[in-house]
Structures are given as C-alpha cells and as structure tokens.
Amino acid sequence: MRAVFVAVLIVHTFLIKAAESEGTDCQCGKVLNRKTNDDQSGKTEGFCSAGESEACTVKENKYEQRINAHDGMAMINSGTFAVGTNQPIFVADGEGPRRNVTLDDFYIDVYEVSNRDFEEFAKATGHRTEAEKFGDSFVFEGLLSEETKSKINEAVAQAPWWLPVKDCNWRHPEGPDSDILDRMDHPVIHVSWNDATAFCKWRGKRLPTESEWEVACRGGLVTERLFPWGNRLTPKNQHRTNIWQGVFPSNNSAEDGFVGTAPITEFPPNGYGLYNMVGNVWEWTSDWWVTEHSDKPAKNPVGPSSGTDKVKKGGSYLCHESYCYRYRCAARSQNTPDTSAGNLGFRCAMSI
Ligand SMILES: [Ca+2]
Ligand SMILES: [Ca+2]
Numbered sequence: 001m002r003a004v005f006v007a008v009l010i011v012h013t014f015l016i017k018a019a020e021s022e023g024t025d026c027q028c029g030k031v032l033n034r035k036t037n038d039d040q041s042g043k044t045e046g047f048c049s050a051g052e053s054e055a056c057t058v059k060e061n062k063y064e065q066r067i068n069a070h071d072g073m074a075m076i077n078s079g080t081f082a083v084g085t086n087q088p089i090f091v092a093d094g095e096g097p098r099r100n101v102t103l104d105d106f107y108i109d110v111y112e113v114s115n116r117d118f119e120e121f122a123k124a125t126g127h128r129t130e131a132e133k134f135g136d137s138f139v140f141e142g143l144l145s146e147e148t149k150s151k152i153n154e155a156v157a158q159a160p161w162w163l164p165v166k167d168c169n170w171r172h173p174e175g176p177d178s179d180i181l182d183r184m185d186h187p188v189i190h191v192s193w194n195d196a197t198a199f200c201k202w203r204g205k206r207l208p209t210e211s212e213w214e215v216a217c218r219g220g221l222v223t224e225r226l227f228p229w230g231n232r233l234t235p236k237n238q239h240r241t242n243i244w245q246g247v248f249p250s251n252n253s254a255e256d257g258f259v260g261t262a263p264i265t266e267f268p269p270n271g272y273g274l275y276n277m278v279g280n281v282w283e284w285t286s287d288w289w290v291t292e293h294s295d296k297p298a299k300n301p302v303g304p305s306s307g308t309d310k311v312k313k314g315g316s317y318l319c320h321e322s323y324c325y326r327y328r329c330a331a332r333s334q335n336t337p338d339t340s341a342g343n344l345g346f347r348c349a350m351s352i
Contacts (some may be wrong), residue, residue: 028162028282028316028318028319028324028333028341028343028344029333029334029335030309030333030334030335030336031162032138032162032335032339032341033309033335033336033339034134034192034336034338034339034340070107070350072109072110072111073107073108073109073110074107074108074110074216074272074273074274075105075106075107075352076103076105076106076107076108076212076215076216076272077105078102078103078104078105079102079103080100080101080102080103080297081100081101081102081103081211081215081218082098082099082100082101082224083099083100083101083210083211083214083215083218083330084096084097084098084099084214084293084330085097085098085224085330086098088330089325089328089331090325090326090331092291093291093326093331093332093333094290094291094292094293094332095330095331095332096293096330097293097295098224098295099293099294099295099296099297099298100297100298101211101215101297101298101299101300101301102297102298102299102300103211103212103215103299103300104300104351104352105351105352106208106212106349106350106351106352107205107349107350107351107352108208108212108213108216108272108274108347108348108349108350109205109347109348109349110269110273110274110275111264111265111275111276111347112187112188112275112276112280112281112283112345112346112347113187113188113196113199113345113346113347113348114184114185114186114187114188114264115170115180115183115184115185115186115187115188116184116185117188117199118170118188118191118199119184121198121199121202121203124202125198125202127195127198127199127202129169129170129190129191129192129195129340130192130194130195130338130340131168131169131170131190131191131192131340132169132170134338135166135167136164136165136166136167136168137165137168137169137190137340137341137342138162138163138164138165138340138341138342139162139163139165139168139173139174139175139341139342140161140162140163140249140318140342140343141160141161141162141163141249142161142249142252142259143174143259143260143342144163144165144174144175145174145175145177145178147177148165148174148175148176148177149163151166152164152165152166160249161249162341168342169190169340170188170189170190170191173189173190173342174342183261183263185263185264185265186261186262186263186264187261187264187276187280187281187345188345189261189281189340189341189342189343189344189345190340190341190342190344191340191344191345191346192337192338192339192340193207193284193310193335193336193337193338193339194337194338195340196284196345196346197284197286199346199348200346200348200349203348204350205348205349205350206286206348206349206350206351207284207285207286207346207348207349208285208286208347208348208349209285209286209287209300209301209302209303209349210285210286210287210303210311210313210332211287211298211300211301212349213277213283213285213313213349214313214329214330216272216274216277217270217274217277217278217313217329218270218329219270219271219272219274219277220270220271220272221271225329226328226329226330227240227241227278227327227328227329228240228270228271228274228277228278228329229268229270229271239255239256239257239267240267240268241256241267241276241278241279241280241327242256242257242258242261242262242266242267242276242279242280242317243278243279243315243316243317243318243319243320243327244317244318244319244320245320246320247322248318248322248323248324249318249323258317259317260317260342261280261281261317261343262276262280262317264276264280266280267279276314277314277329278314278315278327278328278329279314279315279316279317279319279327280314280316280317280345281314281316281317281343281344281345282312282313282314282315282316282333282343282344282345283312283313283314283344283345283346283347284310284311284312284344284345284346285310285311285312285313286302286303286310287302287303287304287310287311288303288304288305288306288307288308288309288310288311289307289308289309289310289311289334290303290304290307308336309334309335309336309337310334310335310336310337311332311333311334312332312333312334312335312344313331313332313333314326314327314331315327315328315331316343316344317343318343
C-alpha cells in the first residue's frame with residue numbers, strides 16, 4: 001500500500017508540473033484523478049475500483065423506497081433549453097458550442113448532498129467510500145493543520161496546493177485530526193462518482209445528466225447568462241456563491257464568509273429554487289467526459305456511452321477568476337469515477 005501511495009505522490013507531482021507548463025489553471029480537474037496500479041477507469045456504474053466491489057456496491061435489499069419523497073427537490077418542467085456557450089472561456093474544456101436540448105420533466109435536489117444526508121446513507125447501508133478504501137484523498141494545502149502537513153512526503157509538500165492526505169475521507173475532510181461535527185449541514189466531500197451514484201440509488205434517485213444539471217443551473221433565465229442569477233458576479237455588491245476572494249492560492253480573504261465549504265442553505269437560490277449550483281463544491285454528473293459536441297438539437301442527451309472521466313460542474317470554493325473561472329453554468333471539468341477531493345460533491349436528480 002505504501003508503494004502505491006508513493007507512486008501516487010510521484011505521479012501527482014509530475015502531473016502538476018505538466019499542468020503548470022500549460023498555463024494557469026486551478027488543477028482541480030484531471031490532475032486530481034486517482035492513479036492506481038490497476039487502472040480500471042471506464043467501468044460502468046456500480047464498479048468499485050478499490051478491489052472490494054461487494055462491499056462498496058449498495059445492496060439492492062437496502063434501498064429505501066423513497067420514490068415519492070420529492071421533498072427537497074425542485075421539478076424542472078419539460079421543454080427545450082440552450083446549453084453550452086458560443087463565448088467559451090476555456091475552449092479546450094468543450095464549453096461550446098451553444099446548442100438546444102429538449103428534456104422531459106425531471107426533479108433535482110434543491111441542495112448539494114450534505115454530510116448529514118451521507119451519514120444517514122452510510123449508517124443504513126454500511127457503504128464505505130473509495131477514499132476510505134484507498135486510504136487517502138486530495139485536500140487544498142491551505143486547509144490542513146501544520147501537523148498533518150508535516151506528515152506528508154517532502155516531495156509532495158513542494159508541489160502546489162493539492163496534497164494527497166492519508167486517512168482523509170468524508171468523515172475527516174482535512175485528515176485524521178479533523179471531523180465534520182460542526183458541519184453536518186455542509187456538503188459532503190471526498191466522495192467519488194461511484195460513491196455519489198450509490199447514494200443516489202439508495203435514495204431512489206440518480207445523478208443528473210450534464211444537460212439536466214446545466215439547465216437547472218441556468219434557473220429558467222430566458223437568455224444566456226454566466227451565472228445562475230445573471231451576468232454580474234456580485235449584484236448590489238452581494239455575494240451570491242462561495243468561491244475564492246483574494247489572491248489564489250496564497251490569500252483567501254473569504255469576503256463571502258467562507259474559507260472552505262459553506263452550509264448547503266447559504267446564499268440566495270436561483271430561479272428554480274436551487275442553492276449553490278455554482279460554487280461551494282463541484283458536482284458530479286452522470287455523463288462521460290468528451291469535449292466535442294454536436295451543435296444539432298438533442299432530446300434527453302446522456303453523453304457518450306463510455307469514457308475514462310466523468311463530467312463535473314459548477315466550480316467550488318477554491319475557484320477564482322484568475323485561476324479557475326469555472327463557477328459558470330457552461331463551465332465543466334472532469335475526473336475519473338474513483339477520484340475524490342475536498343471540493344467535490346454532488347446532488348441527485350430523478351425522472352418523473
Ligand atoms: Ca469563499
Ligand atoms: Ca455546487
């Protein structure tokens with residue numbers, strides 16, 4: 001296990017150097033992808049790459065019948081909506097082109113899934129997350145205690161802001177000397193796509209498709225806007241989401257009130273009544289990652305049938321315009337389904 005961990009550190013450091021050479025970026029996308037000796041990314045739903053598939057797959061007989069539990073969800077009425085943009089900020093991410101999608105009615109969670117929600121799931125099913133199985137997860141350096149940082153390999157400590165922290169998981173978001181007791185209403189983090197999929201199944205739900213997520217993000221605004229509420233980041237000088245203020249990555253002035261995650265109920269909702277669609281934590285979607293999109297209209301698109309990375313949307317509390325201007329509805333990023341990090345969570349959706 002130690003050899004694997006060291007290998008992860010070496011690969012991680014290498015990838016960060018590679019990313020640096022490509023210009024400024026938040027390095028919260030594929031750089032964070034979990035690397036294993038047995039790379040089995042690309043497997044389908046329910047697969048657990050930590051080699052404990054029986055334990056990590058939610059047992060069918062433990063699903064609760066909560067199909068009718070629409071509380072905490074908003075219904076998005078069927079219609080034809082525009083997604084993507086013809087003014088991409090990150091062209092290589094596949095933010096464009098702008099295209100029409102026709103969606104059936106669907107429900108989507110009003111809030112990001114919280115630690116309280118996930119604890120309920122873990123208690124009911126015994127689910128162990130992939131971060132718990134692998135024994136580590138990625139954390140932003142500035143959130144770690146000096147003690148935790150001192151235990152991390154020197155070579156990694158020299159790398160920029162992302163550090164793989166041993167024994168870090170959703171219960172211990174900044175490593176063993178941290179807990180979630182005072183943040184049960186914060187979004188759960190350090191959950192992989194596989195973990196998120198298992199949770200949604202247990203709730204009788206599923207992850208949203210990328211198109212559903214983006215339509216939900218846009219909040220019913222008729223014309224294309226950057227953010228769920230409009231084009232101005234801080235209308236009337238009020239913060240509308242939890243991102244990074246100050247100078248990234250050295251100084252987080254937290255003018256929005258939060259250095260790390262915020263409670264899922266913070267900040268005003270968008271036109272559909274949805275909170276923190278952008279900012280706070282990135283959110284997994286069900287689509288495989290691809291950067292080429294047809295501009296032809298599509299009906300209930302679900303993305304490609306296979307791939308290596310899953311699409312995540314919305315940006316996080318670590319995003320700043322200078323480094324990761326991805327707290328926009330059209331923005332997107334990617335990770336392998338077994339990856340976890342301290343700024344990556346999810347919400348669920350449901351077909352009618
Ligand atoms: Ca903040
Ligand atoms: Ca979010």
